[in-house]
Amino acid sequence: SDELDGEFISLHEEGLHAAGSIFIVRRGSIKGSRSWIVDQERALEGDDQIGSLFFSIYSQSAPADIPSEVFVNHEPVDRVALEEWLTSLRGSKVSIKVPQRGEKVELLQTVERNAHYALVQYLSKRATDAAVSGKALLELEEELQLSRTPLRIECYDISNISGTSVVASMVVFEDGLAKKSEYRRFIIDTDTAQDDTRAMHQVITRRMKRLLADRTVNQSEVAETGGKLSKFAYPPQLIVVDGGAPQVAAAQRALDELGITDVALCGLAKRLEEVWMPGDKDPLILPRTSEGMYLLQRIRDEAHRFAITFHRSRRSKVMLESLLDEIPQLGETRRAALLDRFGSVTAMRKASAEELASTPGIGATIAAIIFGHLQNLSQSGVDMATGEILDS
Structure with missing residues (x-):
């Protein structure tokens, strides 16, 4: 409309971050647009997000550049x-309005989409910024009072699917960046783990048992034969669990039972984004501007995303690797041989024990174990053709 005049400002918030955009409209035409990341320091000092955004936009503006209506x-x-x-900056009255209907609301929605896009770009850049990641890791080391910088962080999330299948995910961040090749998913045995805390205890136990088993491997011999260490052979400096005090206690109990004392642990509770440490009665509240807090949130959210998409996996290599990881007798070389020969769980499921045994490095004894494991999976609600966890 030719009658539209003024400046249209929208704010978009995601977690601890916010961005704002402005459209400058004169006689119905958009004369310019800009976007800002909201200054969180100012917001913490008493301004709300809009107030902080206004300061970024107008604090250096000439009087003639400030409109009568915002x-x-x-x-x-x-x-x-x-x-x-x-008004004091402009020298004449300025009104701030919040439209409730009509074309002004529609225009503000467009401006908010711009702000959202600007925030996505900003967060994507930060996610791959080595300097930001380094700062976040050092903050976590200090805030959580860790004995060393958490260069490898593993995060675990429990997801219930249709109330019958329980799935855990493990995501890995190294040097503050996602290492998707080492993500894993676990089907939880609900006979022994009927709730989230027992499920967390189970998955941490299973993962750490693999770590202990791989610590007995002679790394020199593996290197000499051209093999590779299992992906479970690399210990995390920090385990993050999705949840509060009960989940942290369950994970700590698993570590204690296995005698593991060199892996730090914390939990991130969704409701107030509180950080829980083992044995503490009260949570830590990290500053909203903390890079360490933002990294914890990003890792936790990635673990949650990975867990809830498990039942949608289709012929995923990660799915097959995860199932093979459940068989302790299979090292990296044997798993690679099976993956190379069969390529999918379906093909392996159709193979006889003799066919499995003819795979290089497998043999009759391990083939029998694999065969039995796959038979059990076919009875546990897993679609062998797709890797999908079936709803009951």
């Missing part, structure tokens, strides 16, 4: 104070 998508905490501040 339209926003969220009501500021102190609209009057902001109006008085803008």
Whole structure:
């Protein structure tokens, strides 16, 4: 509309971060647009997000560049104070309005999409920024009082599918960046783990048993034969569990039972984003501006995403690797040989014990173990053709 005039500002928030965009409209035409990442330090010092955004936009503006009307998508905490501040900068009255309907609302929605896009770009860049990742790891070392920098972090999430199948995911971050080739999923034995805490105890136990088993492998011999260490052979410096005190206690109990004392542990509870340490009665509250906190959230969210998409996996190599990981007699070389020969769980399921035994490095004894394991899986609600966990 030719009658539209003013500046349209929208805020978009995700977790601890927010971005804002502005469209400058004169006589119905958009004359310019810009986006900002909201200054969280100012927001913590008393300004709300809109107030902090206004400071970024207008604090250095010339009087002639400040409009008489500013339209926003969220009501500021102190609209009057902001109006008085803008009025003093402009030298004449400025009004801040929050439209409720019509083309102004539609335009603000477009502006918010711009803000959302700007925030996605910003967060994507931060996720691969080595300097930011390094700062986050050092903050975690200090805030959690770790004995060393957590260069490898593993995070575990428990997901219930249709109330019948329970799945755990393990995601790995090294040097603050996702290492997707080492992600794993686990089907939880619900006969011994009927709730999230028992499931967490089970998955940590299973993963750490593999670590202990792989510690007995002679690394020199593996290197000499051209083999590779199992992906479970690399210990995390920090385990993060999705949950609060009960989940942390369950994970710590698993570590204690296995005599593992050199792996740190914490939990991140969703409700208030509290960090729980083993044995503590109260949680840690990390600063909203903490890079370490943001990294913990990103790792936890990635573990959750990976867990809930498990039942949608289709012929996934990760699915097959995860199933083979459940068989302790299979090292990296044997798993690679099986993957190379059969390529899918379906093909392995159709193979006889003799065919499995003819795979290089397998033999009759291990073939019998694999055969039995695959038979059990076919009876446990896993679609062998797709790797999908079936709803009952």
